Each structure stands twice: as structure tokens, then as C-alpha cells.
Amino acid sequence: MTDLSAFPITGKWPAQHPERLQLYSLPTPNGVKVSIMLEEIGLPYEAHKVSFDSNDQLSPEFISLSINNKIPAILDPAGPGGQPLPLFESGAILQYLAEKTGQLLSSDPAQRYQTLQWLMFQMGGIGPMFGQVGFFHFFAGKAYEDKRPRDRYVNESKRLLGVLERHLKGRQWMVDDYSIADIAIFPWVRNLVERYDAGDLVGFDEFVEVQRVLANFLARPAVQRGLQIPA
Numbered sequence: 001m002t003d004l005s006a007f008p009i010t011g012k013w014p015a016q017h018p019e020r021l022q023l024y025s026l027p028t029p030n031g032v033k034v035s036i037m038l039e040e041i042g043l044p045y046e047a048h049k050v051s052f053d054s055n056d057q058l059s060p061e062f063i064s065l066s067i068n069n070k071i072p073a074i075l076d077p078a079g080p081g082g083q084p085l086p087l088f089e090s091g092a093i094l095q096y097l098a099e100k101t102g103q104l105l106s107s108d109p110a111q112r113y114q115t116l117q118w119l120m121f122q123m124g125g126i127g128p129m130f131g132q133v134g135f136f137h138f139f140a141g142k143a144y145e146d147k148r149p150r151d152r153y154v155n156e157s158k159r160l161l162g163v164l165e166r167h168l169k170g171r172q173w174m175v176d177d178y179s180i181a182d183i184a185i186f187p188w189v190r191n192l193v194e195r196y197d198a199g200d201l202v203g204f205d206e207f208v209e210v211q212r213v214l215a216n217f218l219a220r221p222a223v224q225r226g227l228q229i230p231a
């Protein structure tokens with residue numbers, strides 16, 4: 001019987017199925033990357049909700065696993081060497097799960113590095129920039145009179161969407177096969193348009209290739225399930 005009691009996080013979020021991978025998350029664009037991945041690869045897991053309303057992400061139990069106090073985080077009871085592995089940072093989690101299961105990250109070296117290239121592009125560019133558009137257009141920053149910070153992030157987001165647009169012409173997915181790069185990027189594109197309501201601001205109508213691939217991504221049953229987890 002797997003015992004995760006040495007991990008303080010299980011005191012606040014008890015594991016009903018300690019033999020399964022434990023996910024600590026919320027359905028935000030970073031959170032759903034991992035739930036979508038888990039739904040795609042079919043690895044059994046148990047999802048725990050980390051509520052921002054009650055500042056769960058700042059609790060000592062959560063920080064004991066994710067010192068950066070951000071979701072998503074996982075605790076895999078069957079990590080490398082059969083030992084439990086705690087992990088945060090969605091990009092690292094996607095790569096870990098892909099390598100653990102041999103899915104959604106090509107074993108062909110060139111394709112693998114191109115997938116990681118687009119994963120990094122999301123982590124270092126799309127996530128931070130679209131997130132700032134969210135702050136300055138949708139969350140508290142929208143009350144700021146000075147629109148220069150908002151415009152700076154809107155312009156950079158448009159530029160990033162332009163990169164995606166040019167790259168996706170004639171392609172089905174970010175690299176040859178559907179991969180962790182798509183799982184990293186498209187929840188953020190969806191969020192920019194649907195949640196932050198920034199479609200007009202970034203001129204989303206112009207990005208027809210991005211729209212096409214986003215629609216294909218959102219049509220996947222595993223994506224639809226993953227977007228709702230944790231409920």
C-alpha cells in the first residue's frame with residue numbers, strides 16, 4: 001500500500017487513492033495544461049482543488065510541495081526509481097508526464113527538440129504576456145487610467161499570435177504530431193479570447209490559422225474533460 005503521509009500536503013488534501021498520481025490545481029490556463037495532459041495519456045490520477053478564494057496556494061501544506069506557491073503541482077507516488085516525486089512548473093510537469101508514459105513528446109530527436117522549443121516559447125512568452133493582458137484588461141489593472149502598460153502587453157501578445165499564425169500555416173499542430181506543445185499553448189489562446197475577452201483588443205479575427213488549430217484542439221474529448229478539472 002502506497003504511503004504518502006510523509007508529504008504534509010496530504011494532511012490538507014488527503015489522498016483517497018495514494019497509489020495514483022496526485023494533482024493539485026485549478027482550471028486556470030496553467031492548471032488545465034496538466035489535467036488535459038493526464039486525460040490525454042490516460043494515467044490514473046486524483047485531482048485536488050487549490051482554491052484561490054481561500055488562499056490555499058499560500059497554505060504551509062501547499063508550499064511544502066510547491067515552494068513557488070503557484071498551481072499546478074503534482075505528487076507522483078511512482079516517480080523515478082519507484083520513489084514519490086513532487087513537481088511544480090507546468091512545463092516541467094508536461095515533459096515529465098510525456099517521458100514517463102512515452103506519449104505526446106516524440107522520441108525522434110529533432111521533433112523532440114522542436115516540441116520543447118515551442119513549450120519554452122509558451123512558458124517564457126505566451127503565458128507571461130497573455131497573463132499581463134489579463135491583468136490590465138480584465139482583472140484589477142483595467143481600472144488604471146494609464147493604458148500604456150496594457151498596450152505594451154497587447155502589442156507583444158499580437159506579435160506572439162503573429163508568430164503562431166505564420167508557423168501554423170499548412171500545419172495541423174505545432175510540430176508534426178499533436179504534442180505537449182499544443183497542450184501548453186492553446187489553453188492560453190483560449191483564455192485570452194474567452195476569459196479575458198481580449199479578442200477585439202488583439203485583433204483575433206486576423207489570426208485565422210490560430211483560430212483553426214484552436215478549434216481542433218477544443219474539439220478533442222480529453223481537452224474538454226481536462227478544462228473542467230478540478231471541478
Ligand SMILES: N[C@@H](CCC(=O)N[C@@H](CS)C(=O)NCC(=O)O)C(=O)O
Pocket residue numbers: 028029030031052057069070071072088089090091
Ligand atoms: N510558470 C508557472 C506559473 C503558474 C501560475 O502562474 N499559476 C497561477 C494560476 S494560472 C497561480 O497559481 N496563481 C496563484 C497566485 O499567484 O497566488 C507554471 O507554468 O506552472
